[in-house]
């Protein structure tokens with residue numbers, strides 16, 4: 001490895017999710033309790049990236065529980081929020097298509113409309129855990145309960161597999 005991934009302080013990489021600097025541990029000397037792994041550096045690493053606290057706090061790789069937080073963050077809309085918002089605006093049909101492919105229920109136009117209304121009402125693009133990689137999942141997660149009474153279920157071998 002070369003600069004900027006190596007410096008006097010150790011070995012570094014990017015977190016694939018939040019793009020913060022990650023320190024690589026256990027590469028040369030084996031660790032007592034863990035195998036080699038990376039840990040968010042929580043400081044700027046020259047040549048890698050500056051530490052971004054908000055992205056770090058939202059990164060699923062540093063949290064023990066990966067449940068999505070379906071509440072908007074406090075503060076103004078960020079550029080990232082606007083990118084998500086515009087992505088949803090431009091690709092709403094793709095989001096519904098992807099959810100249709102992934103879920104065992106048939107998503108009708110009226111259900112898609114309710115999902116969208118709910119996403120707008122709850123400002124899903126500002127959810128703490130929303131990012132450009134998880135838009136469809138945050139989109140459907142914004143709906144705390146979908147009334148499935150009368151909903152069509154796809155013909156599948158074993159519903160429990162879902």
Ligand SMILES: [Zn+2]
Pocket residue numbers: 015016017018019020040056059060061062
């Ligand atoms: Zn991260």
